Amino acid sequence: MSTQPKAIVVIFGATGDLAKRKLFPSLYKLYKANKLSDDFAVVGVARGDMSNDDFRQSVIRSTDKIVKGRKDINDFASHFYFQAADVTDKESFDKLQTLLHKLDGEYQTEGNRMFYLAMAPEFFGTICENLKSSGLTSTEGWSRVVIEKPFGHDYVSAKELNDQIGRVFTEDQVYRIDHYLGKEMVQNITVIRFANAIFEELWNNQYISNIQITSSETLGVEDRGRYYESSGALLDMVQNHMLQMVALLAMEPPINLTRDEIQSEKVKVLRALRPFTEEEVDDYFVRGQYGNGYIEDRDVIGYREESNVDPNSTTDTFVAAKLMIDNYRWAGVPIYIRTGKRMKEKSTKIVIQFKDLPMNLYRDKNHPHPNLLVIHIQPDEGMTLHLNAQQRTGKEDSLPIQLHYCSNCDDKMNTPEAYERLLYDCLLGDATHYTHWDEVSISWKFVDTISKAWNKNKEVHFPNYESGSMGPAASDELLARDGFFWWSVANRPSNS
Numbered sequence: 001m002s003t004q005p006k007a008i009v010v011i012f013g014a015t016g017d018l019a020k021r022k023l024f025p026s027l028y029k030l031y032k033a034n035k036l037s038d039d040f041a042v043v044g045v046a047r048g049d050m051s052n053d054d055f056r057q058s059v060i061r062s063t064d065k066i067v068k069g070r071k072d073i074n075d076f077a078s079h080f081y082f083q084a085a086d087v088t089d090k091e092s093f094d095k096l097q098t099l100l101h102k103l104d105g106e107y108q109t110e111g112n113r114m115f116y117l118a119m120a121p122e123f124f125g126t127i128c129e130n131l132k133s134s135g136l137t138s139t140e141g142w143s144r145v146v147i148e149k150p151f152g153h154d155y156v157s158a159k160e161l162n163d164q165i166g167r168v169f170t171e172d173q174v175y176r177i178d179h180y181l182g183k184e185m186v187q188n189i190t191v192i193r194f195a196n197a198i199f200e201e202l203w204n205n206q207y208i209s210n211i212q213i214t215s216s217e218t219l220g221v222e223d224r225g226r227y228y229e230s231s232g233a234l235l236d237m238v239q240n241h242m243l244q245m246v247a248l249l250a251m252e253p254p255i256n257l258t259r260d261e262i263q264s265e266k267v268k269v270l271r272a273l274r275p276f277t278e279e280e281v282d283d284y285f286v287r288g289q290y291g292n293g294y295i296e297d298r299d300v301i302g303y304r305e306e307s308n309v310d311p312n313s314t315t316d317t318f319v320a321a322k323l324m325i326d327n328y329r330w331a332g333v334p335i336y337i338r339t340g341k342r343m344k345e346k347s348t349k350i351v352i353q354f355k356d357l358p359m360n361l362y363r364d365k366n367h368p369h370p371n372l373l374v375i376h377i378q379p380d381e382g383m384t385l386h387l388n389a390q391q392r393t394g395k396e397d398s399l400p401i402q403l404h405y406c407s408n409c410d411d412k413m414n415t416p417e418a419y420e421r422l423l424y425d426c427l428l429g430d431a432t433h434y435t436h437w438d439e440v441s442i443s444w445k446f447v448d449t450i451s452k453a454w455n456k457n458k459e460v461h462f463p464n465y466e467s468g469s470m471g472p473a474a475s476d477e478l479l480a481r482d483g484f485f486w487w488s489v490a491n492r493p494s495n496s
């Protein structure tokens with residue numbers, strides 16, 4: 001298989017935020033890394049009428065933040081073409097077909113096509129149906145479709161969408177993107193587990209006390225209020241990114257590293273998640289909404305004051321939960337997750353807390369120092385092992401130390417960005433780090449119960465956490481009830 005795939009990438013929604021902020025810069029980085037053949041073309045689709053030159057200037061501007069003074073940027077941009085089209089208008093697709101045939105000839109792309117749906121979800125089904133009816137998917141090369149999130153807003157809508165897409169593309173042609181799966185250290189979760197004897201033997205309820213996953217953001221809802229009002233943190237982050245990290249952390253070792261075997265093991269974890277009745281939800285889930293506050297040296301408004309947000313909104317901008325996986329390996333081990341907007345720091349971390357020794361000769365009874373494995377997903381990418389190794393002078397107590405590995409502390413720009421990795425994977429036909437329908441459907445069924453319970457009970461006292469905090473007090477109480485607390489582990493080693 002060529003590591004410099006030839007293809008035409010068609011980006012529906014090419015004048016949108018995702019295209020400019022993530023897709024064009026990622027394609028440029030692939031081009032810079034010689035991961036794109038010279039035979040590639042990108043066709044941007046949107047309604048606005050734009051010349052190819054204007055579109056190329058838009059692409060160049062979007063890469064500005066990456067590399068200054070780029071000699072090759074004009075050559076890169078010359079591969080971009082704009083096709084004005086309204087995706088609800090079938091005739092638009094005939095014009096697109098004509099352009100793709102022309103470009104197939106000019107760039108010898110062998111009829112290979114990636115259709116990237118960087119548009120609002122309500123258009124996903126329509127685009128797929130029009131791609132088929134216009135013959136755009138009948139090509140001598142391969143054709144793949146990348147579907148952005150949210151993939152539906154509940155199980156029923158996700159199933160309808162999946163059936164609509166399934167009438168055009170086979171499962172192997174469908175790439176449901178969850179960009180967390182493109183992140184360096186999310187991809188390393190299975191490497192840390194399955195390439196290190198010292199961890200795999202301990203990775204179970206015999207040795208692990210609890211697991212904590214935090215994905216906190218300092219950003220508020222920004223200009224996405226219209227979308228977020230009907231999503232909230234539960235559907236925006238938990239149903240996809242958080243549950244995907246749980247699956248990777250808890251899965252059994254696959255028999256090999258093929259997509260099918262890895263996804264098969266992830267599905268087993270999701271199926272073993274303890275289901276809750278609607279009455280039990282509030283015993284295991286905490287919801288929050290940010291109020292005003294002070295963050296990153298400035299005053300910020302609360303969620304209800306944001307644009308396109310109902311002043312009496314009950315949408316959750318924060319979720320904490322205690323998940324239980326009822327299988328032999330994890331029975332009894334709580335997995336705590338929390339995610340939210342307008343929190344104290346932008347960070348995604350996983351903390352594995354190991355059980356205490358039955359008898360610790362050096363234990364400082366007032367300052368327990370259990371062993372922790374911290375997997376830093378972002379902003380630092382790496383891991384820290386918290387051990388007890390030094391003896392305090394003249395005392396029996398031991399001192400905690402940290403072994404720290406950071407893969408991007410010296411050169412943050414070198415680690416491929418998630419979208420860069422995932423775009424390249426799709427061009428290569430590798431769906432390992434994309435989500436399979438089986439994973440998506442189970443995640444929706446699990447989250448639907450929580451969503452229904454919360455929609456039935458709107459008696460919430462929102463806002464219930466200050467911007468700049470780590471969420472509502474109930475999130476701490478969720479762990480305190482079990483004798484635990486959220487570890488506020490630093491991004492970098494310290495001698496605390």
Ligand SMILES: NC(=O)C1=CN([C@@H]2O[C@H](COP(=O)(O)OP(=O)(O)OC[C@H]3O[C@@H](n4cnc5c(N)ncnc54)[C@H](OP(=O)(O)O)[C@@H]3O)[C@@H](O)[C@H]2O)C=CC1
Nearest residue numbers: 013014015016017018046047048086087118119120148149
């Ligand atoms: N932005 C982000 O950070 C993230 C976005 N996503 C997902 O990515 C997708 C795109 O998001 P985002 O870029 O923010 O959205 P935007 O609203 O910024 O962009 C939407 C794009 O779709 C085009 N468009 C809208 N209607 C039509 C139509 N009828 N025919 C053709 N083109 C149309 C718009 O151009 P025009 O109006 O000129 O036609 C524009 O290019 C969404 O599914 C979102 O959920 C997922 C994760 C993060």
Ligand SMILES: O=C1O[C@H](COP(=O)(O)O)[C@@H](O)[C@H](O)[C@H]1O
Nearest residue numbers: 149179180217219236237348378
């Ligand atoms: O999918 C999404 O993720 C982003 C956070 O992504 P990150 O890579 O910056 O951690 C979140 O802000 C957005 O609301 C959500 O849709």
